[in-house]
Amino acid sequence: MSYVEIRDLCFFYFSAKTSVIDNFTFSMSKGEIVGILGESGSGKSTLLRLIAGLETPSGGRIRISDRTVVDEKTFVAPEKRGVGMVFQDYALFPHLTVAKNIAFGLHGLSRSERKSRVREMIELVKLTGMEERYPHELSGGQQQRVAVARALAPKPDILLLDEPFSNLDADLKGAIREELRIILKTAGITCLLVSHDPQDIEAICDRAIRIGTPVAR
Amino acid sequence: MNYTRLIRNIRQYANGWLIMSVAAAAMVLLPLLAIALSIFFAPNENWIHITQYMVRDYVIQSVWLVLFTGAATTAVGGLLAWLIAAYDFPLKSFFRWALMLPLAVPPYIAAFTYGYMLSYTGVVQTTLRSWGIEPDQAWFDILSLPGAVFIFTMFLYPYVYLITRAFLERQCGSYIENARLLGRSPLSIFLKVVLPLSRPALAGGVTLVAFEVLSDYGVANYYGIQTFTTAIFKTWFGMYDIDSATRLAAWFMLCIVFVMLLERLLRRRRRYSATTGRYSPLFPKRLGGVSAALATLLCSVVLLLSFIFPVGQLLVWASWTFHDVAFTANFGLLTYNTVKVALIATALVMVFSVIVANTSRMLNNTVGIALAKTMTIGYSIPGAIIAIGVLSLFIALDRQLASLYRSLGWGESPLVLSLSLFMLIFAYVIRFMATGYNAVDSGFEKIGTKFAESARLLGLGMTRTFFKVDLPLIRGSLAGGIILTFVEVVKELPLAMLLRPFNFDTLSTKAYQYAGDERIFSAAVPSLAIICVSLASILLFHQLGKEVRS
Numbered sequence: 001m002s003y004v005e006i007r008d009l010c011f012f013y014f015s016a017k018t019s020v021i022d023n024f025t026f027s028m029s030k031g032e033i034v035g036i037l038g039e040s041g042s043g044k045s046t047l048l049r050l051i052a053g054l055e056t057p058s059g060g061r062i063r064i065s066d067r068t069v070v071d072e073k074t075f076v077a078p079e080k081r082g083v084g085m086v087f088q089d090y091a092l093f094p095h096l097t098v099a100k101n102i103a104f105g106l107h108g109l110s111r112s113e114r115k116s117r118v119r120e121m122i123e124l125v126k127l128t129g130m131e132e133r134y135p136h137e138l139s140g141g142q143q144q145r146v147a148v149a150r151a152l153a154p155k156p157d158i159l160l161l162d163e164p165f166s167n168l169d170a171d172l173k174g175a176i177r178e179e180l181r182i183i184l185k186t187a188g189i190t191c192l193l194v195s196h197d198p199q200d201i202e203a204i205c206d207r208a209i210r211i212g213t214p215v216a217r
Numbered sequence: 218m219n220y221t222r223l224i225r226n227i228r229q230y231a232n233g234w235l236i237m238s239v240a241a242a243a244m245v246l247l248p249l250l251a252i253a254l255s256i257f258f259a260p261n262e263n264w265i266h267i268t269q270y271m272v273r274d275y276v277i278q279s280v281w282l283v284l285f286t287g288a289a290t291t292a293v294g295g296l297l298a299w300l301i302a303a304y305d306f307p308l309k310s311f312f313r314w315a316l317m318l319p320l321a322v323p324p325y326i327a328a329f330t331y332g333y334m335l336s337y338t339g340v341v342q343t344t345l346r347s348w349g350i351e352p353d354q355a356w357f358d359i360l361s362l363p364g365a366v367f368i369f370t371m372f373l374y375p376y377v378y379l380i381t382r383a384f385l386e387r388q389c390g391s392y393i394e395n396a397r398l399l400g401r402s403p404l405s406i407f408l409k410v411v412l413p414l415s416r417p418a419l420a421g422g423v424t425l426v427a428f429e430v431l432s433d434y435g436v437a438n439y440y441g442i443q444t445f446t447t448a449i450f451k452t453w454f455g456m457y458d459i460d461s462a463t464r465l466a467a468w469f470m471l472c473i474v475f476v477m478l479l480e481r482l483l484r485r486r487r488r489y490s491a492t493t494g495r496y497s498p499l500f501p502k503r504l505g506g507v508s509a510a511l512a513t514l515l516c517s518v519v520l521l522l523s524f525i526f527p528v529g530q531l532l533v534w535a536s537w538t539f540h541d542v543a544f545t546a547n548f549g550l551l552t553y554n555t556v557k558v559a560l561i562a563t564a565l566v567m568v569f570s571v572i573v574a575n576t577s578r579m580l581n582n583t584v585g586i587a588l589a590k591t592m593t594i595g596y597s598i599p600g601a602i603i604a605i606g607v608l609s610l611f612i613a614l615d616r617q618l619a620s621l622y623r624s625l626g627w628g629e630s631p632l633v634l635s636l637s638l639f640m641l642i643f644a645y646v647i648r649f650m651a652t653g654y655n656a657v658d659s660g661f662e663k664i665g666t667k668f669a670e671s672a673r674l675l676g677l678g679m680t681r682t683f684f685k686v687d688l689p690l691i692r693g694s695l696a697g698g699i700i701l702t703f704v705e706v707v708k709e710l711p712l713a714m715l716l717r718p719f720n721f722d723t724l725s726t727k728a729y730q731y732a733g734d735e736r737i738f739s740a741a742v743p744s745l746a747i748i749c750v751s752l753a754s755i756l757l758f759h760q761l762g763k764e765v766r767s
Binding site: 052053056072073074075077078080081083084087089091093094095104105107150151 | 219221222224225226228229667668670671672673674675676677678681685686689690
């Protein structure tokens with residue numbers, strides 16, 4: 001039984017003639033890190049948004065961890081899907097500190113549980129000592145780690161990463177890729193990563209698929 | 218779309234936010250529907266008289282007023298914007314912000330101030346006579362159509378000036394510098410490059426001016442010009458014929474809708490891509506000698522006429538009457554009434570704006586756009602029409618509730634709602650919803666949806682997301698919206714005149730009453746109070762804008 005199962009997923013905008021995603025079928029097992037490779041405009045970000053519940057598919061269904069989150073009859077709201085996502089530009093809340101950003105999704109926990117989970121996350125992403133900083137006081141790589149920690153803190157079933165390296169300097173990419181791979185492996189999270197750069201995917205993922213128009217080799 | 222999907226979609230979107238938004242949109246639309254329906258009832262005998270003897274002149278006068286004012290504000294506002302944006306001359310940085318000050322003076326206050334200043338006993342003619350000059354009265358005949366155009370131009374040009382200046386300063390530097398490098402003269406750059414490029418900005422400003430002129434009651438009535446708004450007033454208070462007034466309002470509204478559709482249609486074909494939002498600042502060029510002096514002179518003349526002379530005159534009058542007017546219980550009551558009504562209306566406007574703007578951006582579809590459009594419709598509908606719509610709605614409501622009143626022992630079919638202050642507040646909310654809504658909406662646009670989306674994915678529902686993430690991030694825009702809406706309500710005249718409960722006065726209605734009763738000097742104190750509130754808000758808003766940018 002697959003952990004994440006997507007069947008016949010379709011998505012198109014009402015105004016557009018062609019569909020962004022056309023009968024996409026895909027599955028992955030628990031703990032797997034899968035990369036999705038595609039040109040810009042191939043619908044890879046849309047795919048993540050559909051899984052997260054930020055867009056509604058025009059057809060098809062998505063199951064995560066044996067629960068149907070969207071099909072003809074069902075639509076589970078994003079806050080109830082158990083999906084974590086790291087946005088392309090991280091979307092760290094500018095009015096909250098690092099610790100408060102990470103604690104943001106832990107509102108169901110008691111104060112002490114929350115505190116220990118935040119500490120755990122800070123250690124995981126190696127940001128000890130930065131808890132009280134604001135996002136704009138961090139480097140790009142540090143911001144990314146906060147975003148990963150924030151998304152992982154509530155223990156989602158799956159983590160989605162949207163172009164995680166597009167905002168970083170080229171010469172830093174190698175080191176940061178390695179860091180991220182270690183974080184994800186340590187957390188043992190099921191992860192779906194989207195990128196236009198084959199190197200990103202090679203460095204981090206167990207397996208890669210390509211969507212959109214196939215590029216001739 | 219099949220049935221199961223429909224059910225799913227309804228479940229997905231139907232939450233408290235959507236329900237409240239639809240209710241808010243209905244609240245805005247109901248009074249307008251109430252007016253539109255009146256077309257289908259049989260007219261009474263007054264209507265024949267009105268159509269035969271009044272409508273034609275009123276339409277023509279309204280159209281002239283809007284056209285002349287539009288042309289004049291474009292000229293004054295556009296020219297000043299260009300001078301300030303493209304050139305450097307003595308006192309320029311002072312004029313840059315001072316030229317927006319006339320916005321603090323409501324045109325009806327300016328109208329009676331100028332009316333008296335230029336009269337036989339006014340300061341201008343008495344001064345001339347003291348110099349031994351006996352001027353011809355015809356020179357000072359401001360109580361006329363050209364006079365009204367002058368007043369509207371001098372006190373509404375800042376709309377055009379501010380929008381156009383912002384556009385020129387920020388977005389068209391590269392075009393103008395290119396034109397300069399290509400060897401064009403300043404005049405030819407202005408005519409061939411600046412004017413065509415800033416057409417969208419000019420049009421935006423002039424549209425606001427046109428709405429203000431159409432909505433005006435104070436200036437037209439005081440200067441004896443017959444416009445559609447004064448026609449509605451006359452039918453209502455002169456003939457006590459609300460049915461005909463409603464019918465007039467309905468036709469007026471149809472005209473406005475028609476003009477707006479026409480404008481949309483005309484514009485669709487050519488869109489100016491200049492407003493792409495790409496930042497391309499214009500670096501001002503230094504003027505020297507005669508041209509610098511001329512630029513300073515022009516700005517000074519405009520500022521004197523549009524702010525310093527009238528406000529100075531009001532200050533002088535106020536100093537004569539201050540003790541008789543300001544230190545009375547009545548004046549305290551006026552201020553209290555004004556502030557109370559403005560605060561309640563502003564609070565309601567902001568709450569509804571926030572609810573609908575947030576729903577609209579979360580829906581992100583045609584329903585969302587329709588909701589947003591509905592909320593802002595009030596700004597393009599003149600106050601007198603909204604007043605009639607609200608009144609018809611409330612009278613109908615009172616009729617429906619008559620049995621309830623009877624059971625409460627309030628007598629046979631009394632008018633409870635339609636005699637209450639609630640009606641005026643309701644009308645303010647509809648009329649000025651756009652001011653608050655646009656501020657909130659631009660705040661949301663600035664932060665985008667990504668923060669809200671992250672919060673949702675971290676397990677917060679729409680409401681908690683709003684309070685924990687969106688609200689702190691749009692605080693600045695919210696403050697701006699509150700200030701602007703508050704001032705609009707304080708300055709407002711026609712709605713207050715038409716819908717205030719018996720014996721209820723605000724600063725604006727009292728000032729206008731004093732002026733109408735030839736007690737100009739007494740009108741100065743409440744007028745200055747309004748101007749002070751507006752000035753303070755403008756300066757505060759200006760400061761807020763600076764902080765946001767830095």
